[in-house]
Amino acid sequence: MSAQRTEPEPDSHVPVLYHQVLSALNPHAGGRYIDGTLGLGGHAKGILERSSPDGQLLALDRDPLSLERAGERLRSFGDRMHLRHGSFAQMRHFSNALNWFAVDAILLDLGISSAQLDDPQRGFSFRFDGPLDMRMDTTQALTASELVNHADEQELVEILQRYGEEPRAHQVARAILEARPLTTTQELAEVVRRFAARKRRGFDPCTRTFQALRIAVNDELGNLETGLDQAIELLAPGGRLAVIAFHSLEDRIVKQKLARESKDCICPPEQPICTCDHRATLRLLTRRPVRPDQSEVQQNPRARSSRLRVAERLGMA
Numbered sequence: 297m298s299a300q301r302t303e304p305e306p307d308s309h310v311p312v313l314y315h316q317v318l319s320a321l322n323p324h325a326g327g328r329y330i331d332g333t334l335g336l337g338g339h340a341k342g343i344l345e346r347s348s349p350d351g352q353l354l355a356l357d358r359d360p361l362s363l364e365r366a367g368e369r370l371r372s373f374g375d376r377m378h379l380r381h382g383s384f385a386q387m388r389h390f391s392n393a394l395n396w397f398a399v400d401a402i403l404l405d406l407g408i409s410s411a412q413l414d415d416p417q418r419g420f421s422f423r424f425d426g427p428l429d430m431r432m433d434t435t436q437a438l439t440a441s442e443l444v445n446h447a448d449e450q451e452l453v454e455i456l457q458r459y460g461e462e463p464r465a466h467q468v469a470r471a472i473l474e475a476r477p478l479t480t481t482q483e484l485a486e487v488v489r490r491f492a493a494r495k496r497r498g499f500d501p502c503t504r505t506f507q508a509l510r511i512a513v514n515d516e517l518g519n520l521e522t523g524l525d526q527a528i529e530l531l532a533p534g535g536r537l538a539v540i541a542f543h544s545l546e547d548r549i550v551k552q553k554l555a556r557e558s559k560d561c562i563c564p565p566e567q568p569i570c571t572c573d574h575r576a577t578l579r580l581l582t583r584r585p586v587r588p589d590q591s592e593v594q595q596n597p598r599a600r601s602s603r604l605r606v607a608e609r610l611g612m613a
Contacts, residue, residue: 310596311338312540313604316586317403320538320606323347327400330391330530331355332384332523335409337366343403344373354378354390354399358433358514362409383433385522391530398532404523407542408432408510410598420510422485422502428478430506430513440509444484445476459517459545460508463493468505481506507543520546524553528577531609537578538606547585547603554580554607578607 311317317339323329323346331340334357344353353376357363360381367379380390384404391399412432413421419429419440428441443455449469456465468491472478475487485502492501511517527537537554541547556562557578561570585603593600 310599311335311342312405312407312596312599312602313586313588313592314338314342316604317538317540318342318346320581320586320604321401321403321536323351323401325349325351327351328396328398329353330384330387330399330402330527331405332387332403332527333357333405333407334366334379335362335405336411337369339403339405340366340377341370343401344370344376347376350376352376352378354380354387354394354396356380356382356384356387356390358383359409359412360434362411365411381433383519383523385519385526387523388526388530397530399530399535400532401536401538402527402531403538403540404520404527405540406516406520406546407540407598407602413598416481419481420506422481422500422506425480425482428481428484430510432514438513440513441479443509443512444472444478449473455512456505456508458508459511460504461545462504462508464491467491511545517545517549520549521553524550528557528609533609533611535609536581536606537609538604540602540604541585542601542603547605550605551585554578554605558607577610579610581606581608 321343323343325347327347329343329351331353334340334355340353340355355377363379363381370377378394382390408420412418416424416426419426428439428444430440452469452472453465456462456468462468468488471487471491478484488502488505492505494501531537539550541550558576558580560574560576561572562574563570563572582605585605587603588599
């Protein structure tokens, strides 16, 4: 019998690649699931509905406000839902605390939520004037203002090059130093626009700098690497891992990790004899990333850059 097709609620929150994610995770009754980035709870709701009547979900988010909003939205699921404030890089800790040492599926949605982007006070977007914050977890100390106003030139250059792939990182960093103190997103945007490289018509030159600062403030790539390791360890044989990435830096990490863990040997190609003793732990279910179709992009333009990769945990040898 085929799984019932569950539609997202007709509200302002549109989960990216909703049906593709639920198909990949294949939730079922009695299963245990982890949503590592709860957001506003769109994917979580689908998982809980499809795993009715007794499937359970551990849902994590770094943003206390997202947890509060999603918690209200998902209240009807009662004790089938376990909400925790934290990063998916801590999923093993939260899972073990529930005495879950193996789970049936894990979702990591790496995108920043629309609610965060559209709130000027969070400081994520150059489209609004707000404080230089950019924290996903509003309880942490480090903000974008700290980096913009106190990092030295070389540190800023490294952030812009590594996390934003900004071709004119040296010029932008020097301009920021000369203009500081900077206190708002609009002040920073005005400085960056004069010196950052232009990519194409319609592309704001601030994009790379704002992305770079956000990734640095939240240690997004470091958390991703840790989270992927923990996810693979926590999956039961046959369990599914689905990861939605939104830019090439994070997608590259996901692609390389899943590819590595799907091989028995990871020795250099020129080495004639295998000495690594590595054994595959995953089977790739998506050789190429799943992308949104045109109708989804029209409904939700922010889904345009999303790409979904899925893998399945192999049985224990």
